[in-house]
Amino acid sequence: MANTPDTPSGKSGQPRPASGAMLTKDQIAAELGCSRKQVERFIASGDLIATRFGPRMVRVHRRDLEAFIAWKRKDRS
Numbered sequence: 319m320a321n322t323p324d325t326p327s328g329k330s331g332q333p334r335p336a337s338g339a340m341l342t343k344d345q346i347a348a349e350l351g352c353s354r355k356q357v358e359r360f361i362a363s364g365d366l367i368a369t370r371f372g373p374r375m376v377r378v379h380r381r382d383l384e385a386f387i388a389w390k391r392k393d394r395s
Contacts, residue, residue, distance in 0.1 A: 340369070340377035360386070
């Protein structure tokens with residue numbers, strides 16, 4: 319799949335899902351440059367909003383990840 323303006327490349331070089339897409343914990347970890355375990359901690363603390371589709375299937379909306387990143391940036395300043 320070729321990169322288009324709608325799917326800019328993330329850190330991993332893979333196309334980013336569209337803004338309404340749901341991301342896995344591994345995708346989020348790759349984008350944030352942290353471990354999957356750290357993503358699980360963000361979700362468990364309630365800082366990152368996630369949706370559970372079963373006991374093992376967890377997804378995060380891209381808009382919620384972007385809001386989390388903006389909140390963390392604001393928190394630093």
